[in-house]
Amino acid sequence: MKIKIIILLILPALLTGCWDNVDLIDINLVTALGIDKSEDGKIIVTVQVIEPAALQSTSSSQGKVGMAQTKPVFVESYKGETISDALISMKAMVDKRLFLSTVQVIILGEKLCREGVNEALDFLHRDYQVEYLADVLVARGCSPKDILKIQPEMDVIPAMYIKGTIENTELRAKVKRTMLVELFKDIENKCRQITIGQITKENEKTVNTEGTAVFKDGKLVGWLNQYETRGFLFVTDRVKNTIITIPMANGKMSIRVLNSRGKMDVKFKNGRPYRLSIYVDLEGNIAEYTGKKVLDAPTDMHTLQMTLSEEVKKEIAMALRKAQKEYSSDIFGFGKIVHKYHPQYWKQTMDQWNDIFSSLPTEIVIKSRIRRSGLIKSPMTKDE
Amino acid sequence: MEKARISSLQLFMLMTGFLFGSTLIINPIINAKNDGWLAIIIGGIGGTLLLWVYATIALLNPSKNFVEILRSRLGKVLGNLLALLYVWYFTHLASLVFRNFGSFITTTTYLYTPLEVIITIFAIVIVYAVNSGIEVVGRVSELLVPVIPVIAVLISISLVTIHDFTAFLPVLENGIQPVIKAAYAFLTFPFGETISFLMIFPHLNKRKNLRRVSALSALSVTGLFLFIFFRDITALGSHFIYQATFVPHITSVLIPGINLEPLLDVNLLIGGGIKIAICLYAASTMLANIIGADDYRKFTTSLLTFCVVLSIWIYENIFEMFNWAEKVWPYYSIPFQIFIPLILLVLSLIKKNKTTLTDSAEQ
Numbered sequence: 001m002k003i004k005i006i007i008l009l010i011l012p013a014l015l016t017g018c019w020d021n022v023d024l025i026d027i028n029l030v031t032a033l034g035i036d037k038s039e040d041g042k043i044i045v046t047v048q049v050i051e052p053a054a055l056q057s058t059s060s061s062q063g064k065v066g067m068a069q070t071k072p073v074f075v076e077s078y079k080g081e082t083i084s085d086a087l088i089s090m091k092a093m094v095d096k097r098l099f100l101s102t103v104q105v106i107i108l109g110e111k112l113c114r115e116g117v118n119e120a121l122d123f124l125h126r127d128y129q130v131e132y133l134a135d136v137l138v139a140r141g142c143s144p145k146d147i148l149k150i151q152p153e154m155d156v157i158p159a160m161y162i163k164g165t166i167e168n169t170e171l172r173a174k175v176k177r178t179m180l181v182e183l184f185k186d187i188e189n190k191c192r193q194i195t196i197g198q199i200t201k202e203n204e205k206t207v208n209t210e211g212t213a214v215f216k217d218g219k220l221v222g223w224l225n226q227y228e229t230r231g232f233l234f235v236t237d238r239v240k241n242t243i244i245t246i247p248m249a250n251g252k253m254s255i256r257v258l259n260s261r262g263k264m265d266v267k268f269k270n271g272r273p274y275r276l277s278i279y280v281d282l283e284g285n286i287a288e289y290t291g292k293k294v295l296d297a298p299t300d301m302h303t304l305q306m307t308l309s310e311e312v313k314k315e316i317a318m319a320l321r322k323a324q325k326e327y328s329s330d331i332f333g334f335g336k337i338v339h340k341y342h343p344q345y346w347k348q349t350m351d352q353w354n355d356i357f358s359s360l361p362t363e364i365v366i367k368s369r370i371r372r373s374g375l376i377k378s379p380m381t382k383d384e
Numbered sequence: 385m386e387k388a389r390i391s392s393l394q395l396f397m398l399m400t401g402f403l404f405g406s407t408l409i410i411n412p413i414i415n416a417k418n419d420g421w422l423a424i425i426i427g428g429i430g431g432t433l434l435l436w437v438y439a440t441i442a443l444l445n446p447s448k449n450f451v452e453i454l455r456s457r458l459g460k461v462l463g464n465l466l467a468l469l470y471v472w473y474f475t476h477l478a479s480l481v482f483r484n485f486g487s488f489i490t491t492t493t494y495l496y497t498p499l500e501v502i503i504t505i506f507a508i509v510i511v512y513a514v515n516s517g518i519e520v521v522g523r524v525s526e527l528l529v530p531v532i533p534v535i536a537v538l539i540s541i542s543l544v545t546i547h548d549f550t551a552f553l554p555v556l557e558n559g560i561q562p563v564i565k566a567a568y569a570f571l572t573f574p575f576g577e578t579i580s581f582l583m584i585f586p587h588l589n590k591r592k593n594l595r596r597v598s599a600l601s602a603l604s605v606t607g608l609f610l611f612i613f614f615r616d617i618t619a620l621g622s623h624f625i626y627q628a629t630f631v632p633h634i635t636s637v638l639i640p641g642i643n644l645e646p647l648l649d650v651n652l653l654i655g656g657g658i659k660i661a662i663c664l665y666a667a668s669t670m671l672a673n674i675i676g677a678d679d680y681r682k683f684t685t686s687l688l689t690f691c692v693v694l695s696i697w698i699y700e701n702i703f704e705m706f707n708w709a710e711k712v713w714p715y716y717s718i719p720f721q722i723f724i725p726l727i728l729l730v731l732s733l734i735k736k737n738k739t740t741l742t743d744s745a746e747q
Contacts, residue, residue, distance in 0.1 A: 343554035
């Protein structure tokens with residue numbers, strides 16, 4: 001009986017499963033990861049690590065003068081053969097175990113992207129610690145280390161600041177937000193080429209996330225600017241909110257888009273594709289109007305809607321032209337439609353799809369509605 | 385022979401838990417890629433028929449367990465020999481399931497914990513459950529198995545924002561052959577493995593429910609797998625599913641803002657625990673019957689120790705494990721799951737006809 005009780009008391013201790021237990025003070029919380037390639041073909045990994053203790057002191061000692069400020073984050077890089085090699089070898093410079101589950105942002109270098117992101121993604125896919133929902137960005141014009149070294153004023157942790165600027169893309173729709181898992185879905189997929197948001201460094205305190213990096217077969221081939229990005233996002237149904245400015249007679253008008261639905265289709269005739277169709281439905285309010293003409297007749301609204309449609313169409317056409325003529329890369333995912341609904345054709349032409357995509361004519365149909373005019377009806381300065 | 389009795393509901397729960405078991409981790413239908421749902425439906429219908437056959441064998445031989453059926457139909461020597469083979473088969477199956485769970489946990493959660501430790505701790509709980517008798521295992525399953533669909537639904541609801549509802553298209557991209565292959569693999573794993581329930585069927589209190597309960601649990605598991613397959617493919621896409629080592633793990637990692645992955649581990653532990661417990665119970669009761677021992681509990685600890693050691697020896701690496709589950713297992717199982725049961729069914733039917741004939745002749 002006694003033995004039974006002793007065994008029973010020991011059993012719960014076994015079931016806690018804390019073999020892999022690591023205390024918080026023994027790990028370095030990595031908030032951002034930068035991956036780039038050096039000139040000699042090695043991988044440079046940069047980590048941004050937060051110091052929880054220093055974070056606390058900065059937030060409590062704000063405004064106090066004369067205190068020794070410890071920095072809340074530190075940034076280190078290391079050159080290695082592969083990512084995992086660099087991360088492990090980096091411990092020559094970093095004191096504790098690097099903990100990757102807290103990674104918020106992953107920044108890829110331009111050189112690495114030009115040579116292909118696949119090798120970087122393998123580690124991120126395989127490692128059990130990596131957070132699949134981390135945001136991925138491509139640094140343009142500077143190395144990932146430069147970006148991670150900024151000291152923003154808006155947030156103590158640079159990674160959180162960068163993540164914030166990407167997250168608010170749903171208010172402006174000018175950068176493509178890409179999570180790691182989306183890359184895994186598309187990287188080996190011939191149906192859709194990958195696209196990643198772009199990040200540039202403004203100065204020592206701020207970054208700028210606008211535009212999109214375009215890839216073809218896993219290699220960076222070019223960029224879309226902010227307007228082309230928005231066109232691209234309209235087509236792929238990722239626009240939530242944005243402001244579109246349209247020219248008016250002696251003035252400008254900004255429309256706040258509140259709702260948008262994008263659809264794509266590939267039209268087939270005699271077993272061959274002959275047209276790419278894009279349908280966008282959008283709905284918006286008047287946000288700002290600097291013109292003079294009073295808008296009250298229903299026909300005014302009609303012409304307004306037409307102009308808005310034209311403006312959106314222009315942006316989509318710009319994005320399409322770049323993807324088709326300049327980069328020849330099906331970033332929209334028309335191939336997915338072909339694959340799903342015309343599998344026989346897809347099987348034969350899978351490898352040449354990007355060329356076929358580039359040669360197809362396009363048709364863009366925009367339906368826009370302007371619902372409300374805000375708190376005032378007529379413009380501030382009237383044309384008498 | 386112990387006098388344990390289990391109710392129809394308990395049998396249903398045991399079967400559902402058993403079928404769910406480790407199939408979630410190593411699912412043979414992945415080889416059919418987009419058409420996995422077709423493979424599930426075909427395999428599920430086949431599985432239901434197979435369970436029907438097993439239940440019919442049990443009904444044609446009332447109040448006899450598997451060893452007694454084998455002996456009475458095939459003679460004492462051959463029956464005992466085959467029963468011994470089945471003991472090996474169930475022990476092997478239990479160790480395979482052990483290994484699947486150990487690999488899953490060491491890959492996703494406890495990277496530095498030795499496989500042996502995880503498996504041994506798991507084994508201690510199971511040997512305790514089996515020694516307590518089949519009634520206890522039945523009651524435990526009644527309590528725990530309903531958790532499985534709840535967790536599956538919970539994860540699916542959390543994922544509703546990430547979806548592509550046409551991801552299962554195109555239908556039959558690579559022809560029907562991979563679908564049939566996957567469906568067959570799905571039939572042998574998990575449905576065919578329920579042959580071990582022939583040791584449990586005699587304990588059912590209402591025997592007339594037997595066929596209905598087996599068919600119902602096979603169908604409901606098919607439905608659950610169909611649901612899970614659609615969840616995974618809408619959230620991940622076919623290519624990603626094919627590439628992932630453990631699909632449901634990745635699906636649960638995708639949920640934004642909350643980590644539901646431990647719930648998945650709970651799911652697997654429930655299903656796997658029941659599966660190993662039943663395999664062990666079947667193996668040890670069969671062994672006891674062959675030898676003529678009065679209590680199967682004398683064999684459980686030694687058999688399970690053997691299982692644990694075997695599960696660690698059996699594969700060098702994880703690729704071997706997948707290769708075995710997908711390529712070798714379906715063929716290795718043919719005699720155990722299909723051949724011998726069908727022979728038993730035919731022999732039992734002949735016997736039954738004879739007895740009814742002699743009965744009517746006597747009258």
